[in-house]
Amino acid sequence: MTTHPTxxxxxxxxxxxxxxxxxxVWSVEMHLENCADCRARLAGSTTAESRALVAEVAAxxxxxxxxxxxxxxxxxxxxxxxxxxxxxAPLPWLAMTAAVLGTAALLTRxxxxxxxxxxxxxxxxxxxxxxxxxxxxxxxxxxxIAGTPSxxxxxxxxxxxxxxxxxxxxxxVVAAVGASRTNPALVLLPCLxxxxxxxxLGSLVGVHRAALxxxxxxxxxxxxxxxxxxxxxxxxxxxxxxGWALVTAVLAALTLLRAESFRRLTTY
Amino acid sequence: MRAVSTAETATTTxxxxxxxxALKVRAGRHxxxxxxxxxxxxxxxxxxxxxxxxxxTLMRALATVLKPAGxxxxxxxxxxxxxxxxxxxxxxxxxxxxxxGYYPRFTxxxxxxxxxxxxxxxxxxxxxxxxxAIDRVGLSAKADARLRTLSGGMLRRAGVAQxxxxxxxxxxxxxxxxxxxxxxxxxxRELLRDLGTDACVLVSTHLVExxxxxxxxxxxxxxxxxxxQGAPAAxxxxxxxxxxxxxxxxxxxxxxxxxHRAAAAR
Numbered sequence: 001m002t003t004h005p006t007x008x009x010x011x012x013x014x015x016x017x018x019x020x021x022x023x024x025v026w027s028v029e030m031h032l033e034n035c036a037d038c039r040a041r042l043a044g045s046t047t048a049e050s051r052a053l054v055a056e057v058a059a060x061x062x063x064x065x066x067x068x069x070x071x072x073x074x075x076x077x078x079x080x081x082x083x084x085x086x087x088x089a090p091l092p093w094l095a096m097t098a099a100v101l102g103t104a105a106l107l108t109r110x111x112x113x114x115x116x117x118x119x120x121x122x123x124x125x126x127x128x129x130x131x132x133x134x135x136x137x138x139x140x141x142x143x144x145i146a147g148t149p150s151x152x153x154x155x156x157x158x159x160x161x162x163x164x165x166x167x168x169x170x171x172x173v174v175a176a177v178g179a180s181r182t183n184p185a186l187v188l189l190p191c192l193x194x195x196x197x198x199x200x201l202g203s204l205v206g207v208h209r210a211a212l213x214x215x216x217x218x219x220x221x222x223x224x225x226x227x228x229x230x231x232x233x234x235x236x237x238x239x240x241x242x243g244w245a246l247v248t249a250v251l252a253a254l255t256l257l258r259a260e261s262f263r264r265l266t267t268y
Numbered sequence: 269m270r271a272v273s274t275a276e277t278a279t280t281t282x283x284x285x286x287x288x289x290a291l292k293v294r295a296g297r298h299x300x301x302x303x304x305x306x307x308x309x310x311x312x313x314x315x316x317x318x319x320x321x322x323x324x325t326l327m328r329a330l331a332t333v334l335k336p337a338g339x340x341x342x343x344x345x346x347x348x349x350x351x352x353x354x355x356x357x358x359x360x361x362x363x364x365x366x367x368x369g370y371y372p373r374f375t376x377x378x379x380x381x382x383x384x385x386x387x388x389x390x391x392x393x394x395x396x397x398x399x400x401a402i403d404r405v406g407l408s409a410k411a412d413a414r415l416r417t418l419s420g421g422m423l424r425r426a427g428v429a430q431x432x433x434x435x436x437x438x439x440x441x442x443x444x445x446x447x448x449x450x451x452x453x454x455x456x457r458e459l460l461r462d463l464g465t466d467a468c469v470l471v472s473t474h475l476v477e478x479x480x481x482x483x484x485x486x487x488x489x490x491x492x493x494x495x496x497q498g499a500p501a502a503x504x505x506x507x508x509x510x511x512x513x514x515x516x517x518x519x520x521x522x523x524x525x526x527x528h529r530a531a532a533a534r
Contacts, residue, residue: 150386
């Protein structure tokens, strides 16, 4: 059977009567949580001072609301850009890329006997970002987006463009640090060629796998031998610039021809 | 993104919203859907089956996320297997995955707007469609709240809002009632019944009571195959007191599964 607190106990609880012992206060509170009738009685038991205070606060809040122009709606135009271009979280991979390239630039500057690490690593600079631009782990809404008509090469190119816009300035800075031995075209063109190669290969095995495979292959076939021999390969000498431009154009064209392969992102 | 003509977004009717013949779909290396035949028309269809029956894989294939490994699959009158153009079907699809991922910093309105844009809705129609979808799921008061601040039930409702923002002709919802309180579940059932009057709605769930209350048809799958398809009342007729379950429909569900397993074992 439910035992209600007496009206006197509720009045004393409402008044904050210090004579009410702790056990009674606790039992009244427990009861009030579950009894609407007693809560209503409690509301009627408040003192005139309490009711006057509540009325005063309510009137003050009403005056503030009437005087304030109200919250402004967030401008849609600003969020639209973010929605379409920056849905991912570029900071982690950008920080990692900048740290690696910065170290490479310092080593290139202070260890002149070594081949330029900036040149050796520039082709790989955008690949972590490109891999992250479309992967289940990096994009929480991957499955939702994969079922929309916008999914395809256009979306991937848009995200890749964001990666390049962020990475190329970093490359420019690190190339400037090692300016005495670094040809800007030999930094930029291999970087673009490897980006195009990642997308093309990605249409077959997935962009994530393609990026990892190309990074491993370049490191094993070019970076390691160059460091062992302490000289740059022919691929990264000024004479190769035209070759890189041609390769970039061909890879980009082939990627565009395979546009339909990007409609279903499960192959990524 | 290219402009989409009015003709491409116009509502078209199809005798069958979904037609699958001997459909096979892989989940990783496992053939989760293995020779499934299914036809779905307008109405609310409840997809039932035990864990591992292939429900989620089937949903992903219907949503054109997974490519069929075999058989034929037509969605809204268009083939979506092989090298077919998926865009027309995707424009008329709504999909709520089981594990619904979202961008925590987006507000509900931004998220639904973004999904409407990805669904290539006409630009001028997006703001009103977004507001309508948010209103229909009862999130009007939270429209400008960031997703990271919402409760599990509210997030689920935001997921439903993005699924229905384009007034889909085929709406696929994988476990939409997870995280909803009883009142919200009742509201969702009512919304599903409303949507099912002029669209094909397929709802995957473990809760037989949700299917009985909201669906016009039950689709029972097990081990990647169709076990039974029919009205909720007919499902109940298959069970008796000797089968597990708290309701006639649950007992019918248990009876059909047991028979299918016994037949498969022979």
